[in-house]
Amino acid sequence: MKSQSQSVIDALQEIICSPEHDEQKIAQYFAADYRQIVDGKSLSYDDFINHMSALKVQTQKMHLAVKAAVGEGDTVFTQHYVKVEKNEAQWSEFEVFARFTLLAGKIHRCEEVTRMIHGVSEDSDFGSRR
Numbered sequence: 001m002k003s004q005s006q007s008v009i010d011a012l013q014e015i016i017c018s019p020e021h022d023e024q025k026i027a028q029y030f031a032a033d034y035r036q037i038v039d040g041k042s043l044s045y046d047d048f049i050n051h052m053s054a055l056k057v058q059t060q061k062m063h064l065a066v067k068a069a070v071g072e073g074d075t076v077f078t079q080h081y082v083k084v085e086k087n088e089a090q091w092s093e094f095e096v097f098a099r100f101t102l103l104a105g106k107i108h109r110c111e112e113v114t115r116m117i118h119g120v121s122e123d124s125d126f127g128s129r130r
Helices: 004-017 023-029 045-058 121-125
Strands: 030-038 041-044 059-072 075-086 091-103 106-118
Touching: 004 023, 004 059, 004 075, 004 091, 004 106, 023 030, 023 045, 030 045, 041 045, 045 059
Parallel strands: 030 106
Antiparallel strands: 030 041, 059 075, 075 091, 091 106
8 A cells, every 4th residue: 555645746746747637537636625725825626627727738748856755644745846848838847845635545635835946927826827
């Protein structure tokens, strides 16, 4: 059985790095009542689906690098980087600090702070764009 930390890392890798928007894959990892708070903005499960769909339409590739992941009980903290190649061949890069809460083997909640470290100012909302 894999650890909670590995479950979160697998979800991030499969959802972020896949070039296709796959709602069934999202449902494998995220609870139907999932809630995400990004830089103070609240996203429901449906908002998260729309967020990921928007990112897939606006990007060619997204790369994930997990710098740290620590799990205890039902909570996993990560520090990870997401490098985004947009359709216009421009790159943006983000640093994310996130606290994931898991329930019944699925991600139930995520509270994150996302900081753009490279890119144009219009991309600063990439963590919550819909």
